[in-house]
Amino acid sequence: MKELTAPIAEIFCSLQGEGLYCGQKQVFLRFAGCNLACVYCDEPAARDAAASPMTPAEAARAIIKLARAKKARAVSLTGGEPLLHWRFIKAAAPALKKAGLALHLETNGVLYRELSKTASAADVIAMDIKLPSSTGGRAFWAEHGKFLAAAPGKTFIKTVVTSRTKLSEFKKAVDLAVAVRRGIPFFIQPATAGRGKARPPSAGFMEGARRYAALKLSAVKVLPQQHPLWGVK
Numbered sequence: 749m750k751e752l753t754a755p756i757a758e759i760f761c762s763l764q765g766e767g768l769y770c771g772q773k774q775v776f777l778r779f780a781g782c783n784l785a786c787v788y789c790d791e792p793a794a795r796d797a798a799a800s801p802m803t804p805a806e807a808a809r810a811i812i813k814l815a816r817a818k819k820a821r822a823v824s825l826t827g828g829e830p831l832l833h834w835r836f837i838k839a840a841a842p843a844l845k846k847a848g849l850a851l852h853l854e855t856n857g858v859l860y861r862e863l864s865k866t867a868s869a870a871d872v873i874a875m876d877i878k879l880p881s882s883t884g885g886r887a888f889w890a891e892h893g894k895f896l897a898a899a900p901g902k903t904f905i906k907t908v909v910t911s912r913t914k915l916s917e918f919k920k921a922v923d924l925a926v927a928v929r930r931g932i933p934f935f936i937q938p939a940t941a942g943r944g945k946a947r948p949p950s951a952g953f954m955e956g957a958r959r960y961a962a963l964k965l966s967a968v969k970v971l972p973q974q975h976p977l978w979g980v981k
Contacts, residue, residue, distance in 0.1 A: 762774070763978065767904060768872070776823075776824045777825060785886075788944040789945075807840055808847075809843075821848065821850060822877065831863060856956050858891045860891055863959070879908075881910065884953070900932070911949050948972075
């Protein structure tokens with residue numbers, strides 16, 4: 749039987765720069781390979797699956813060693829798209845949890861079948877809602893709805909908006925979140941200038957988007973990426 753491996757782009761320690769745990773020191777395990785090609789992607793190299801293969805045990809040892817050295821208490825499984833490697837995650841999770849690390853899964857929120865097989869391993873799920881204007885016109889509303897249904901209590905949502913984003917599609921993302929739970933944390937993230945191929949939206953769009961989301965949801969925050977501002981990875 750072939751040994752289980754996954755293409756790992758990098759393992760490093762830094763401050764989380766997005767979402768609900770912004771500012772927390774975390775070890776990041778970046779998987780290579782992705783099933784989408786978003787216009788604002790700021791890690792295009794991670795879409796290439798030609799990265800160093802590691803076994804779950806090798807990755808877990810490297811993560812635990814770095815977490816202890818840097819005094820980090822959480823590991824972020826990011827990418828690329830981590831759920832392309834759900835078997836790997838499931839195999840690595842017990843060792844990481846035994847070491848006292850919280851597992852944060854950062855995902856594009858499309859692979860709901862894979863999530864159902866690994867949701868119990870994750871302590872936090874950072875889910876993107878991908879808008880059609882950022883994915884070449886392709887919509888994932890049905891997939892996102894099924895994804896949210898798989899682990900709603902562990903999930904917070906991040907929606908990246910760009911100069912191409914239409915208010916109508918943003919409202920649809922908000923309504924999708926409302927259908928799951930009014931109190932689900934919802935982050936509006938304007939695209940970061942100079943990272944990826946997208947430009948940030950106008951101030952007028954941001955105000956309209958924020959106002960609509962705040963009317964519908966009880967935990968809304970506008971939060972641009974912070975790590976570029978801090979000058980960290």
